[in-house]
Structure formats: structure tokens, C-alpha cells
Amino acid sequence: MNYCRFLTAVSAARKPSVVRKIFEVEENASAKMISLATGCPNPNVFPFRSAAFTMNDGSTMYFNEPLMKRALQYSLSRGIPELVTWMKSLQRSLHNPPSAGYSPERGQMDLCVTTGSQEGICKVFEMLVSPGDNVLMETPTYSGTLAAIHPLGCNLISVTSDQHGMVPAALKEALSRWDPSEVHRPGSTAPRVLYTIPIGGNPTGVSITAQRKKEVYELARRYDMLIIEDDPYFYVQFDKLWMPSYLSMDVDGRVIRLDSLSKIVSSGLRIGFVTGPKPLVDKLVLHIQ
Template sequence: MGNEAATLLQRRFSMLLRVKKLDDYYVHVVVGVIYKISIQCFILVVDSLLVVQMNYSRFLTSVSAARETSPIRALTAIMLKSPPSLISLAGGVPNVNTFPFKKASITVNDGSVVEIGEDLMRTALQYSSSQGYPALLSWLTDLQKSCHNPPTLNYSPENGKMDVCVTAGSQEGLSKVFDMLISPGDNILLDEPTYAGTLAALRPLRCNIVKVPADNHGIIPQSLKDILSRWTPGDPKTPKFLYTIPNGGNPTGISLSTERKEAIYKIAREYDFLIIEDDPYYFLQFTKPWAPTFLSMDVDGRVIRTDSMSKILSSGLRIGFVTGPQPLIERIVLHVQTSTLHTSTFTQVMTSQLLHQWGLEGFLQHVDRVVDFYRSQRDVMLSSAEKWLTGLAEWQCPAAGMFLWMKINGISDTEKMIMEKAFKKEVLFAPGNGFLIDKSKPCPYVRASFSSSSPEQIDQLPCELKSAPKLAPKFAPKSAPKEALMPGSETSEPLQQMMC
């Protein structure tokens, strides 16, 4: 048995024991089966025991449930799969001979060249499938299989078989997921502070955002369960989903442990809600091995995962992708059909050519180089913060991502300090209240990004932050507190941890 297969088996079997609570006799019978059938067959057996039949229709809004396939978009999909000999008078597509672009050669950092020849350029400049450019979609599907090996890979479509849709960045994916699931008055769960773009997308939908307490390790599973106990089983107002950023949370830099993810997933099964795993910093984790994802644990088909190429290839490409159960991905694709039609074909083709040229191994080597860069940037930021802000601010070492989340001692709200004082010194931080559910509340935190500034500039920023509010001893506590609470948390532990 290979190491990967053994690890996969161990994870599946452990989950089976927890979920099904098998007695000793059943355990011995199941273990005995291993010697009679192949490892992959055994994994399928375990998955079949674990699976819960999902009723996806109960999560959909009336608008999403009413979406139907655009007949013209359906014709486009047929044309993409047809041989060149097909004579089509069906689609309202422009004649490619009128396009001014002929071909392109794009030089990569390593000196290699991505070629888009004349024939491929014709494809790149034309309408494409709403679900995604087929070659890119295939590569991304294989990436998800390799990185997460979702249990739903071999399910039937109606039972939540894993599917993928390319979106114009993960933000479009998130927005369409929210539109698919949220009706006015619905209850949804998330931990705070969180990504400001998520809060901006949620507020106009008039849902009730229920804050789940978190500490310096992310969502507290018992607190989540305590909140859910307010609803009785079958209550239509039970929260539809939990939204979280599991790796390198924006703005906190915090990552959920595997144990907490497993506990949260178990609670999701018990109370039948979806998990939206917004993971743009998955490939920016600073330590290996990378933690298992909710998608890798998803035996039911209740996880919707959003990924982004913005942080590792280019934010301007606007390439993101949503992974989840096919019945829900289908709803997202139908929404794309009537909004953007599809993500830019040209950027999809360019990205696809690069990824196929690299292969999975080359892609992961590139990811390692990107991680090395951001880890170095983070370490410079931590060193500078320790030098200039010890005793004046508190922080935790980011486990992934691009941000340092700092609490400024002796100040109840940082927005005025940043906008009126730090900005005048040509230094800009993100005020903490922008990441709160109620952004009108005062917040003593700031988010500092270490992604794009030079090491010299990073070293200067905490010094400017120190001088901007004139943080003298009379403004700071006589002795800096040894512990600090994350906003909304119920437990505390040392926040300033410089050793990563």
C-alpha cells in the first residue's frame, strides 16, 4: 500500500468511525475486507457508508431554482465540441476574420515562451463555454483531484459529484454562490473579522449574519454548536451555510487546524448546512504539509470551494474557479450564462497554455517560489514590528497569506488615526472596522499588507505607525497586556508570537 493511499484510507476510515460510531465487531469485519479487495474499492465502500443524501433544492433561492439553460448558450457548447467541418448558422458569433489580433508570444519569467498561434488565437478571441474554456477546465479539475482528492469524485451527478466552474476571479464565484443561496431573512454563519469583499456582497442581500466566535486558531467548534442549538431540527430558518477562510484568513492570517475542520464538518452534517470554503491563500501556506481541506473531507457534497489564481499567477487575469456538488455548480453556470456569459476566453487560453506547458509539477514549483517570496516578506514585517512596536501593539504570526493583523494598544479605533495621521505621512493601512460585520463599531486593529512593498519600505512602515498616533507611554497602557482577544472571541491566548 503506497503512502498516499494509506493516508487516504486512514482519513476515510477515521471519519467513518466518528460518523457511524461502529462497534468493535463491525470494525473487525471492515478491516478484514481490506485483505479481500483493492484499496480503491475499499475507499469506495467506506465512502458509500459515509454519504448522506443531500436535498440541494432546499438551499436554493426561488430565483436560482427558476434559472433555465439559455438555448443560445447551449448551442455554443455544442459548437465547441463539434468538428471543424460543421456548418453552423445557429450562433450569433462574429466572424473571426474581422478581428485585428493574429497571434501572440508571451515570455515567462524563466525565459520560456507561451505561444498562442493563429488557430488558437481564433479560439481565444471568440465566445466560449459558460462553465469555462474546456482545456483550462480539465486542468483545474485535475488540480482539484490531485490537491484534495474529494470523496465525491465518483458520485453520480444528482448525489453531488464534484464539478468545477471557471469564474472572473473568486469574487465573482462568491457573489454568485451568495445569490444562489441567500433569500432575504435567511440566517448565515461566519467568523469575524473577515474579508471585506464578502461582507460587501452579503449586506445588500438582507440576510441575518450570525457571528461565530473564533480565537487565534479560527472558529471554535463548540461555540458553533452552541449557536446552532438555538434552532430545532427541521427549522427552515436554520442557517443555510457557514462561510470561512480556512487558510491565512483575511485579515487575520489565521489558519484552521485539521482537527477543527473535522469537528466543524461533523457539525455541518448534524445540522445540515453547507460550508463555503473561500480559500484564495491555499497556495500561500508557509509550512508543509498543507492542511487537509473541507473539500477533501466532503463525503456528502456539502462543500462549495472557491479558489483563485490572482495570488499566484496574476490578479489582472481574473481567473478563479468554484468547486462543489454538480447540482449547485450547475446553478452557478446558469447564472453566468445570463450575466457575463463566460470569463474572458483570452485570459483562460493564456492561463491554460501556461499551465499545460508547466504541468502539475511545474505549477507547484512556481507556487513554492511564490511562497518563499511571501514568507521572506512576512519575516521582514515581523522583525520590523518587533523592533518598533513591541509593547505598543500586539499581533500573531500569519500562517499563510499576505497580511499582519495588529491590535494597537491604548487606541479604541484606528480609522481616524490612519486616515488623519498615518496617511499624511504617506503611509496607508487598512482600518480594522472594515472587516467587521458592523463596520460602524470602533476597532483597535489595523491590517498591514506585506505583499508588494520592498523590505526597506516594510521596515519603515511600523516606525511610521508608531509615530502617527504619537504612541507615547501616556497613550499606551502602563504595561502592555500579555493577552489579547480576537474581535468576537470568547477565549484568549498570547497574541504576539514572533517565532513562526
């Protein structure tokens, strides 16, 4: 896929920060090295030395002094490496995305941590949506999403949903004004982005069926669109057999998935993560920098 065609001018122009490049070098350096390059404060002056957390099951989690120093220090924009690695393993275990084994250029699955899923939503929109763009959006939808996208000056095209989620026929009808063979032509106004909350949609609580997901994905392939899969309620499904995600069927590397720990761990921790093709996740990381 040509990911450049999806980027806004601002996102396309982002370049790596020199300071952040130095951080990457420091991550692999000796623990005895004292770097004066990145402005990191001396960890010995941090006010917290250690901590103990009592869990619901009665067990205790300890943060010793070395761990506490690391937790309080600057880290990589993508997220603490061990956390990113664990989250990638989680995504492979739960979704088994076909793109996990792809090359970076082909859209290899990648991931970055965000300050809650809402930050991820805002940054994804800012990466992909320019003033005047046509953006497909399942309706009704989350008010926070509308607040994030309206300032970008795009045209929202509503796609009807019912008790079984987004209606593929309604999506097909919304796209019918464009010829799939012409979506790559310069000046084409065809939508490049589809936003959806597939599980427990806010505010309806509706979940889309697996068959409908397949139909929606095929339409996204036909019109070469990205699917923004905003899925904060994935982990609170009542059925024992969880619904397959768009990420799990993403053979092209066209799904950007937003996950959150707010509903199952703590909303106050503000931990979200964005999974998607590496070329786009890399642009998100540049924005986080």
C-alpha cells in the same frame, strides 16, 4: 442530499439558455462548419493573430493563429473545456475529494470558472441566500464578502475565531437555538449556509487546524448545512505539508469551494474557479449564462 432546499426562488427558477445549448453542439462540430446560430463574429476579422509570452524562467509560450482565434471567440459559460478539465484534475490531485466518484445526483464534484474569486462569492451567495435567512459567518472576515452579502438582506450570525481559526464550540453555541431534527421542517429558520476563510483568514491571517475543520464539518452534517470554503490563500501556505481542505473531507457533497489564481499567477487575469456538488455548480453556470 436535497439540494433544492438550499436554492433561492430566483436560482431555482433558472433555465438553460437556448443559445448556450447551441454552443455545446458547436463545440463538438466540424471545424469547417460555419454556424449562423449563435452570433459569433468571423474570427478572421479579429485584430490579433498570434502572441508570444516570455516566462520568468526564460522560456516562451506561443499562441499561434488557431489558438488565438479560439481564445478571442465566445466559449462555454462553464469555461474553456480544456481549462475546466485541467482544474478538475488539479482539485483531484490536491484535495482528492470523496465526491469526485459520486453520481451527479449524489453530489458529484463539478467545477466552473469565474471572473475572479469575488464573482464566485457573489454568485454563490445569490444562489443560496434569500432575504431574512440566517447565515453563519466566521468573524472577523473579509470586507469584500460583507459587501457582497449585505444587499441580500440576510441576518449574519457571527462565529468567533481565535489564533487557531474558527472555534467549533462557538459554532455549536450559535446553532444551539435550533433542534437538528427540525431543520427540514417548512418555515425553519435554521442556518443553511456557513461561510469561512480557512487558510490565512482575511484580515487576521489565521488558519484553522485540521482537527477543528473536522469538528466544524461534523456540525455542518448534523444541521445539514453547506460550507462555503473561500480559500484564495491555499496556494501560499508556508508549511511544506499543506492543511487538508474541507473539500478533502466532504463525504456528503456539502462543500462549495472557491479558489483563485490571483495570489500565485496574476490578479489582473481575474481567474477564479468554484468547485462543488454538480447540482449547485449547474445552477451557477445558468447564472453565468
